[in-house]
Amino acid sequence: MISPAAVDPVALARALVDIDSTTGREGDAGRWLAAYLRDRGYQVVEQRVDASRFNIIARAGDPAVVFSTHMDCVPPFFASRIEGDRLYGRGACDAKGILAAQVAAAERLRQGGETRVGLLFVVGEERGSDGARAADAVAPGSRYLVNGEPTDNRLGRATRGVLRLKLRASGRAAHSSYPELGESAIDALIDALVELRGIALPADALLGRTHYSVGLISGGVAPNVISPAAEAEVMFRTVGDGSAVRRAVAPLERRVAVEHVLEVPPVRMTPLDGFETAVFPYTTDIPFLSAWGRPLLFGPGSIHVAHTADEFVSIPELHEAVDRYAAIAKALLSRTGDPAPSA
Secondary structure: OOOOOOOOHHHHHHHHHOOOOEOOOOHHHHHHHHHHHHHOOOEEEEEEOOOOOEEEEEEOOOOOEEEEEEOOEOOOOOOOEEEOOEEEOOOHHHHHHHHHHHHHHHHHHHHOOOOOEEEEEEOOHHHOOHHHHHHHHHOOOOOEEEEOOOOOOOEEEEEOEEEEEEEEEEOEOOEOOOHHHOEOHHHHHHHHHHHHHOOOOOEEOOOEEOEEEEEEEEEOOOOOEOOOEEEEEEEEEEOOOHHHHHHHOHHHHHOOEEEEEEEEOOEEOOOOOOOOEEEEOOOOOHHHOHHHOEEEEOOOOOOOOOOOOOOEEEHHHHHHHHHHHHHHHHHHHOOOOOOOOOO
């Protein structure tokens, strides 16, 4: 076991950033991190998610509060560098800087005698949350989950959900010189997308109005052929149950088939006095970790630079996050009246 010196969050974040853990390739980062935590005296469980990837669950005692984030990043990988007061690199913001700050905060608390703070680091958040889904089956009975995503060191009041729908249009192929002999699936799809623009979508007093983006469109076989098939994937950022959106867009079924692809519900968070709060339009692993406790959302870094070619986290903000994570854990551990999570 190494000496119980304080964790340097910048050094730890750089070590993690320099290991490629783009989604599907988290194995090396997981092995390095598991060894690091064991060397510091944590009990570490490697929960297999598939043949090459695993979640990390670490504890020093019986956790009432768990810090959690994800090990995976979006591609492409690029290594760390420091310029001025910024740490650059893939995952510096989302979410290896966050992970390092959480480890540093947990270590600070443990060295002060507080062993009721655990750690959960999952794979696959950027593509389907398979790690979080697996982790929910082995929750240790903790009362609070402090999930880490880039929030500019603000506590999340709520996050929007996601509803992905695929619109499929069917037509009949014909030579483009005789369009009357065919039926254009592309035209039908365009008509449906134009109609979608005028549909009133659900709203919420806290989260605002549902909005959407058309992320993918495909269709047709050749420029001189009336298209027999076309489709589009639409991502709705929801403020309530996805069924309300599906009812709203039901009139589109006169033109296209509407296929359900994915739904992640919106989440409202546990409040704490003394912290700046904000509502965030993105989704997290929290909906898939319900057995780990009442959720909070907090982390250094801005979502506006996550996933970009210049991804970075402010070094002063990273150090501040260590202080704030420790303060959050102390505040939660002082509570006695909140109910334990339901299984």
